[in-house]
Amino acid sequence: MSKLVIVGTVAFDAIETPFGKTDKILGGAATFIGLAASQFHVDAAAVSVVGGDFPQEYLDLLSNKGIDISGVEIVKKGKTFFWSGRYHNDMNTRDTLATELNVLADFNPIVPVDYKDAEVVMLGNLHPNVQMSVLDQMIKKPKMVILDTMNFWMDCAMDELQNVIKKVNVITINDEEARQLTGEYSLVVAARKIHEMGPQYVVIKKGEHGALLFHDDNVFYAPALPLEEVFDPTGAGDTFAGGFAGYLAKSGDLSFENMKNAVIYGSTLASFCVEKFGTERMVNLNPHEVHKRLQQFRDLTQFDIELT
């Protein structure tokens, strides 16, 4: 089993969907990634920052899931990063109602000493310079660095983002972001251009339409489980990334064949995440449920045509 470093936000979210509305609840990329990765009982550490307003019970929750939080800085006089958004009826689009950076504005990530030699690094969505700073602190070249990012950084920090992209093995972005990053509409062509930027593996997330994994001329397509209803999509992409990274860290097998399984695990965990508000479903998820849903994924996609 490998050590896993997770960098990303630990935050407050306030969410509105057609099904209801929350007050400030636990959110953040590192939170969702950590909760997903915790399903694999890997030795994981979160690197993040919160304010003095952040409840101890949320920190305990992460700790109790086996996530080392010694790298989560608490700025006593600061306020925790806050995001608020409202989803449209189709659940595929949303309006951001508020983004308060707060302590994130001056975040200087510190990787705990015991994790500076981690084999797997998951760079959750954050300013590319913060992501780079984490990589610079590693004393041994990680076997696998996974980068998640979003269009916001392409708009305002493209050069810095491209510098990080050069240094990672896997990038996970959504379809529109892949198109924006490359200027190509075809995802096949976009993936090839991203390969040329650095990452050997490109994962393109298509929300309800699943995810594509590209490597050289190989491609793998994991569908999303068709759901009766999506209750709250917040954190689904991070949960996917956390499942992906957690599975790879646990198995230690970085082959393309095994990465297919990592994509399936990511999709499986994401399918739970959207069933309830925020982290609620992920906090209460048990291995039996995961096992059952993996079986559903198999039934969903596996066929048996005789090719002679």
Add this chain to the structure above:
Amino acid sequence: MSKLVIVGTVAFDAIETPFGKTDKILGGAATFIGLAASQFHVDAAAVSVVGGDFPQEYLDLLSNKGIDISGVEIVKKGKTFFWSGRYHNDMNTRDTLATELNVLADFNPIVPVDYKDAEVVMLGNLHPNVQMSVLDQMIKKPKMVILDTMNFWMDCAMDELQNVIKKVNVITINDEEARQLTGEYSLVVAARKIHEMGPQYVVIKKGEHGALLFHDDNVFYAPALPLEEVFDPTGAGDTFAGGFAGYLAKSGDLSFENMKNAVIYGSTLASFCVEKFGTERMVNLNPHEVHKRLQQFRDLTQFDIELT
């Protein structure tokens, strides 16, 4: 091997895409369905109508593919159905530039005597009354009736459409049409409502995002092959339906497990159809190419997670 009756248009299409523009070329639902089904060397007959302006070489082309065209009426003084459309840059949306019904306006389909006992009937997109007339002519209840339709008939002939839907085993429609037919956004819920209308099997086509097959509480997801470029989407849905119907007619096995394979064959053939204008790619498709692409579909979707 079963006999297959195909009803649908045999037509002229004029197509504009970002890649180019055609004059009037061979098109029509029954044409694309027939070409796809011909890959399985089934005993198939097309039921359709053309005008005196329809070239003999197009009829010969269908004949030479082994499709019985004795049910294709030639109205010497009439003109063939003509459709013209322009695709937008994303290839997912299009404007209809012209629709000239011509001989289709008074089409009275006649099923050839030898095919009135066919086991499989593929009702291609046409007025629901025409589809119903074909069913009424069958002297033996077919083992499997597959219906393709479109939003146009939901707008102008919903009652007639629902009467046909009651009588079919499988319906193939796209995601937006499934939503329109049921008033449900979730495709899972939409499929359940369509089950209640009659069909035991519901296939929802999602274009570049693949296709879903629903049956009772089972669901199967066949992705579309990620392509570098889609040259012309015209006929892709009909080709999917033709591959689906042709495979079922050939194998005679109407189990859910085998229907998964039918969906994969449909997706495979549709992935060829979009590579060139109109029918060009399908006319020149050879079994070796199909075999190779089925292998690609397997690599695209199959994984091997040990579930203990």
